[in-house]
Amino acid sequence: xxxxxxxEPIGLEEMKAVRLMNRMDQKYMAxxxxxxxxxxxxxxxxxxxxxxxxxxxxxxxxxxxxxxLEMYTMHHNQKLNRQKLRVRTYRSTDTTFFEIKNKDNKxxxxxxxxxxxxxxFDEALEVKEVRDFVDGNTPYPVASLHACxxxxxxxxTLVDKGMSERVTIDRNIRFHNRATxxxxxxxxxxxxxVKHEVGAPMSDIERALHxxxxxxxxxxxxxxxxxxxxxxxKKNRFKEKLLYxxxxxxxxxx
Numbered sequence: 001x002x003x004x005x006x007x008e009p010i011g012l013e014e015m016k017a018v019r020l021m022n023r024m025d026q027k028y029m030a031x032x033x034x035x036x037x038x039x040x041x042x043x044x045x046x047x048x049x050x051x052x053x054x055x056x057x058x059x060x061x062x063x064x065x066x067x068x069l070e071m072y073t074m075h076h077n078q079k080l081n082r083q084k085l086r087v088r089t090y091r092s093t094d095t096t097f098f099e100i101k102n103k104d105n106k107x108x109x110x111x112x113x114x115x116x117x118x119x120x121f122d123e124a125l126e127v128k129e130v131r132d133f134v135d136g137n138t139p140y141p142v143a144s145l146h147a148c149x150x151x152x153x154x155x156x157t158l159v160d161k162g163m164s165e166r167v168t169i170d171r172n173i174r175f176h177n178r179a180t181x182x183x184x185x186x187x188x189x190x191x192x193x194v195k196h197e198v199g200a201p202m203s204d205i206e207r208a209l210h211x212x213x214x215x216x217x218x219x220x221x222x223x224x225x226x227x228x229x230x231x232x233x234k235k236n237r238f239k240e241k242l243l244y245x246x247x248x249x250x251x252x253x254x
Contacts, residue, residue, distance in 0.1 A: 003039040004055045010047035010159060012093065018163050025109060026206070028192040030214045031248050032171050035190060041208035046167070049157040051093060056154045059170075061088040062178075063222045064125065064145045069233055071140075072148075072226050076234050080105040083138055084222055085145065087116070087124040096121055098130045100137050112137060122147075147178040149225040158205070165196040165203050173221065177229035184228035188249035191219055217244070 030038075048055045064085040065071045074082040084101040099113040114133050116124060124130050131142045152174050158167040169192050174185040192214075194206060202210075209215075219241065227235040227242060235242070 003036050003043050004048055004156065007039070007043045007046065007048040007055075009050040009055070011050060014047075015049055015157070015159060015166075018159050018166050024196060024198045024200070026194045026216050027218050028194075028209055028214050029217045029219050029244065029248065030190055030192065030209075030212070032188055032190045034212055034214070035169070035171070037212060038205070038208055038214075041211065042204045045204050046158040046160050049159070055156055057093075057157070058091045058152065059088065059155055060091060060121070060150070060152050061086050061221070062121065062124070062150045063148050063225075065148045066140065066144050067146065069148070069226065069230070072223060073234060075220060075223050076237050078237070083140075084220075085134065085138065085140075086222070087121055089118055089121055094118060098124050098127075098133060100133070149222060149229060150176045150178060151221050151225050153221075160203065160205075164200065165194065165205075167195070167205055168193045170221075175225035175229050177226070180230050182229040184225065186224070186228075186245055186249055189245055191221070217241070 049057075051057050064087075071083060071085070075084075080103065082103050085099075086101075087096065087098045089096045096116050096118040097113040098116055099111055102110045102112070104110070114129060116127055116130060120127050125134075125142055125145060134140065134142050134145070153170045154172050156169040156171070158169070159165065160167075169190055171190045172187050173189065173191070174183070174187070176183050192209070194203065196203060223238060224241065224245065226233050227238045
C-alpha cells in the first residue's frame with residue numbers, strides 16, 4: 001500500500017473550509033523519487049483530497065499570449081506588474097474556468113476567473129463572456145491573443161489537519177505548443193506549492209522539505225513550457241532553472 005493510500009482522505013466539500021484570505025505561496029521543485037519520503041514524514045498530519053475515490057486529479061491548461069509573447073517576456077524580464085491568461089479544465093470534477101492571474105509590485109498574486117462549458121476549452125476566446133471578461137480585466141485586446149502552450153499534469157492536494165494550509169504536488173507534467181507544434185515533458189520532476197496565511201510559522205511539510213534538502217524555487221509552468229517548446233522565446237533568465245530541471249529529471253536515487 002502506498003503512502004497516499006494510507007493517508008486520511010478529505011472530500012471537495014470539506015476542503016471548502018480552507019479559506020486563505022491573505023495567503024503566502026511558496027514553490028519548490030524536487031525529484032519525484034522523493035515523494036514517498038516526503039509524505040512518509042508528514043502523512044499522519046495531513047489529509048489528502050480524494051475526488052471520486054482517487055487522490056490523483058488530472059489537470060489540463062491552455063495559456064494565451066500575444067503574437068510577440070508579451071506576457072511571457074514580462075515575466076522573463078522580471079516585471080512586477082504582470083498577468084497570465086489561461087483556461088483550465090479540472091477533469092475529475094468536470095469544471096472548466098477561464099482564469100486571469102495578476103502579480104503586483106508587492107509580489108502578491110490574485111486570481112479571478114469565470115466558469116465556461118468544458119466543450120468550449122479550445123475556443124475559449126470565442127465565448128462572449130470570456131471576451132467581456134478579458135476586456136474588463138486586462139489591457140490586451142482579445143484580437144491580439146492566441147493559444148500558446150498547453151500542459152497536462154496530475155495533482156495531489158493535501159490540507160493540514162488544522163485546516164489552515166493547502167499543499168499541491170504536481171507530477172507527470174507535459175507540454176504541447178500550439179504555435180510551434182513542439183512537445184516537451186518534465187516527467188520525473190514534481191512541483192510543490194505550499195499555501196498558508198501570511199505570518200504563519202513554518203509548517204510540518206515545510207520542515208520536511210528542509211530536511212530533504214528541498215529549497216524554495218519559483219517555477220512557472222507557462223514560462224518553462226514556453227522556454228522548452230518555442231525556440232524563438234527569450235530564455236536567458238530561465239537557463240539556471242532549465243539546467244536544474246534537466247538535472248532533476250534524470251534517473252535519481254533517493
